[in-house]
Amino acid sequence: MDIFRLNFSFRSPLLFALIVHASVVYAQEEANQSISTFEQSMIDAGLVDIQSIIPDILVELKYSGKDNFVGVDVYGNLEKCYLHKEPALMLARAQQFLKEKYPDYSLLVYDGARPRSVQQILWDTLDAPIDVKPNYVANPSKGSIHNYGSAVDLTIADKNGNPLDMGTGYDHFGALAYPTMEKKMLKEGKLTKGQIAHRKILRSVMTKAGFRGIDSEWWHFNAFPLSVVKSKYSIIE
Numbered sequence: 183m184d185i186f187r188l189n190f191s192f193r194s195p196l197l198f199a200l201i202v203h204a205s206v207v208y209a210q211e212e213a214n215q216s217i218s219t220f221e222q223s224m225i226d227a228g229l230v231d232i233q234s235i236i237p238d239i240l241v242e243l244k245y246s247g248k249d250n251f252v253g254v255d256v257y258g259n260l261e262k263c264y265l266h267k268e269p270a271l272m273l274a275r276a277q278q279f280l281k282e283k284y285p286d287y288s289l290l291v292y293d294g295a296r297p298r299s300v301q302q303i304l305w306d307t308l309d310a311p312i313d314v315k316p317n318y319v320a321n322p323s324k325g326s327i328h329n330y331g332s333a334v335d336l337t338i339a340d341k342n343g344n345p346l347d348m349g350t351g352y353d354h355f356g357a358l359a360y361p362t363m364e365k366k367m368l369k370e371g372k373l374t375k376g377q378i379a380h381r382k383i384l385r386s387v388m389t390k391a392g393f394r395g396i397d398s399e400w401w402h403f404n405a406f407p408l409s410v411v412k413s414k415y416s417i418i419e
């Protein structure tokens with residue numbers, strides 16, 4: 183066997199799969215400690231549990247379980263959603279705006295602060311052309327705004343806690359999830375007026391609170407641009 187061709191090369195699918203597997207196992211071990219290294223580092227960096235500021239907000243961390251596109255629990259026993267205080271206060275305003283207009287609804291948060299080690303797993307797992315990939319998962323070498331505790335993935339839940347129909351599920355990586363494609367999708371009969379109306383409620387409360395959405399994911403909102411979070415906060419490794 184030509185060992186030199188395997189050596190440190192991602193051209194070998196076997197080696198690549200082994201490295202991804204090892205990093206998933208490592209992240210799971212880290213996360214499974216009673217208070218995970220992730221959680222402790224976020225607390226140490228001054229991030230806050232959003233439910234300590236917004237007691238009525240719903241949280242279901244999708245990466246803390248297998249119901250996510252990795253198919254693996256990459257957060258272990260991390261069940262709480264952390265954000266820096268300023269984004270958390272902005273989120274509290276968004277929940278307040280939602281409740282004022284729709285008292286039965288609540289924001290339902292799927293993800294907030296996310297360590298870069300987990301970002302790397304998401305990046306390695308997503309099988310997409312390199313030029314398309316950053317639309318769906320930020321490149322860990324540049325950092326995601328999630329890695330700075332300043333982005334949130336979320337939807338709206340009804341009075342029973344069930345998510346409203348947004349036309350796709352969380353982490354549907356494709357045109358159907360693009361806010362910029364909604365008119366086209368409506369015309370083609372791929373989204374309904376009701377689904378778009380639900381997305382508009384989410385966008386309206388989030389943007390009123392100061393968040394900015396992105397073109398490719400209806401669920402993702404940034405409190406500040408990447409350049410700003412890099413100057414304000416340290417990355418969560």
Ligand SMILES: C[C@@H](N)C(=O)N[C@H](C)C(=O)O
Binds near residue numbers: 304319328333399
């Ligand atoms: C992976 C997805 N939930 C997400 O958060 N994507 C954005 C673009 C990110 O990784 O920052």
Ligand SMILES: [Zn+2]
Binds near residue numbers: 293
């Ligand atoms: Zn996101």
